[in-house]
Amino acid sequence: MGSPGELDDGPPSPTTEDPQRPTWKSVLLVLTCTLAMILNTASTAGLSIFFPVIGADLSVPEELLQWLVSAFSLSSGCFLLLFGRLADLYGRKKMYVGGTIYLGILHLGCGFAQNITTLFVLRGLQGLGAAAFIPACLGILAHAFPPSRARSAAFATFSAGAPVGGALGTQIGAVLTQYTKSTWRSSFYLLAGLSFLCAIGGLLLIEADHPSTEPDKRVDWLGAFLVTVGLVFVVFVLSQGSLASNGWKTGYILALLIIGVLFIALFIAWQYHLEKSQSAPDNRRPPPLMKLSMWTRAKGRFAVVQVIAFLQWSSFLTWYFWAQLYYESYLHMSPVHTAIRFLPMTIAGLACNVFVMLVVNRMPLVVLISSGTLLTGLAGLLFAIIQPSAPYWAYGFPSAIVSVCGADFVFASGTLFVAKVCLPHEQSLAGGVFQTLTQVGTAFGLAISTIPFDSIASASASGGGQDGAPLEAYKAAQWTAFGFAMFCTLLAIVFLRGVGPVGTDERRREGDREGVDETVVAKKELEGTTS
Incomplete structure (x- = not known):
């Protein structure tokens, strides 16, 4: 085992993209993975x-419908680690194709569901599909594009799938819901078609899986059980x-929280015990x-990057959730009118990822992440002081523009950083860790922001205030989003100084070809220093 920050084993990755893969196939490969990210979002x-x-x-109270989102996030977030590990061991292409086909079938099932119980169950099962193909995508891209500008472009493009997916689900979903005969079912049919398109692209364009380079391919099933059960309980409680x-204060909420934390501690x-045991001769x-x-x-x-990802998604999704409720529940806007107000997010998100693609090989990581989280915090601040x-x-448009900066900057540069410091056989697992924290961060942010919202809303109701939650409740939730983002910014400034760019600088690569020891360069990059 090397010192912290160094590779544990294996040589540095090659520094050039596979010369045998045509450029057009590389582009389509990236687009296929990006389409899966669009589908997931x-x-x-x-x-x-x-x-x-x-x-x-379906004659269901609207407050119960939050489970349609929570159930998907619950199963998806809790199985990312296990499925990421299985993808690294047994094949990322298999996990990608299987996950997208599985998700497509269940989307069709949701479209034909006749009662809310069926819909809840299918949404919970759907998350397993996303948990299978998202870590696989990160591993596929990391394997197909060794450190280079091509890798930076591939990861930035993959990250751009998030705002596009948000637009597809929100804007197009709202139009289908309002103007088609099948209303909300039409959106599930659209997502089913998108799932099968992803599967076809994966079958045709993703290269055949290579055997894992690990000598021991056994799976730690006990660890998988402990972390999955622990995450299920924790995410359920947060939701x-x-x-x-x-x-x-509800009894079962406290009990499940304690059990969930206990399972994660045992994991x-x-x-720790398994890692220490690996060096024993009779292990x-x-x-x-x-x-x-x-x-x-x-x-x-x-x-630090993982913690920032956790808190950044807490901030961004908190802002998004309460801003959407502000438009629909406080201002009583229709789904289409609400969706239109979020449309600038899509354009801004695409612009952010293009920006990352252009500067990630030159701009220090601390500048990218801290500036992005600061701007996302500004989105929460604007809604915290909004005037109806x-x-x-004045408030909604600039907030929609800057809200996505943190999520896109952190995702694109963060996944590049994670790919750089992890070994080839760890790429999908590492991607699963990153995605798990964003999923749990989403549930955490909504749970924490609900506390001040409910407190103010309850006080208003008991005092004979207006029907529904008052404006101050929505503002309090947005102050929470602002606080999360500011803490992210502080973490980045304090702990990520000196990391340097996480993209590969072509000029340095030319220097490498002239005789710089690539092993030394790789170790310096993993330690977060500049070459």
């Missing part, structure tokens, strides 16, 4: 836009704590599902 972000229509059609009969202890135990030493790489900056009488262009 559209399957989550866009659903809440037509909650009122589903509630009216439902504020909705329980007595809120966070960490078990992973018969499988390798750990996730090496804890991974978190110490690049002098602990791997862990003001025009959309």
Whole structure:
């Protein structure tokens, strides 16, 4: 085991893209993975836009419909680690194709569902499909594009799938819901078609899986059980704590939270034991599902980037959720009119990823991440001081523009950083870790922001205030989003200084070809220093 921040084993990755793959195939490969990211985001972000229509059609209170999003995020977030590990071991292409086909079949099932129970169950099962193909995508791209400008472009393009997916799910979903005969079912049919298109692209364009380079291919099933159960309980509590009969004081909420934390603690202890056991000559135990030493790489900056991803998604999705409710529940706008107000997010998100693609090989990581999280915080601040009488262009429009900066800057540069400090056989697992924290961060942000919202809304109701939550409740939730983003910015400024650009500088690569020791360069990059 090397010192923190160094590679554990294996030579540095090659520095050039596979010369035998035609450029057109590389482009289509990236687009195929990006389409899967579009599908994943559209399957989550866009659903809440037509909650009122589903509630009216199936005679379900709207507050219960949040489970249609929570159930998907619950199963997806809790299985990312296991499926990422299985993708690394047994084939990323298999996981990608299987996951997209599986998701497509269940999307069709949702479209034909006749009651809310069926819809809840299918949405919960759907998350397993996303958990299979998203880590696989990150591993596929990392394997297909070794450190180079091509890798930077590939990861930035993949990241751009998120805002496009948000637009597809929100804007197009709203139009289909309002103007088609099948209303909300039409969106599920669209997502089913998109799923099968992803599967066809994967079959045709993703290269055949290569055997894992790990000598021991056993799976740590006990670790997988511990972390999955622990995450299921924790994410469930975060999603439902504020909705329980007595809120966070409800008995089963407290019990499940304690059990979930206990299972995660046992998982960490078990992973520590397995990693230590690997060096024993008579070891018969499988390798750990996730090496804890991974978190110490690049002098602990791997862990810092993961924490920033967790809090950044807490901030961004908190802003998005409460801004959407502000438009629909406080201003009583239709789904289409609400969706139009979020349309600038899509354009801004695409622009952000193009910007990252152009500068990631020259701009230090600390500048990219801190500036992005700061701008996302500004989105929360604008809604925290919003005036309903003001025009959309004063608060809503600039907030929609800057809201996506943190998510896109952190995702694109963060996944590049993670890919750089992880070994070839860890890429999907590392991507699964990153995605798990963003999923849990989403549930965490909504849970925490609901506390001040409910507190103010309850006080207003008990005091004989207006029907529905008052403006101050929405503002309090947005102050929470602002706080998350500011903490992200502080973490980036304090701990990511000196990392340098995470993209590969072509000029340095020319210097490498002239005799610079590539092993030394790789170690310096993993330690977060500049060459």
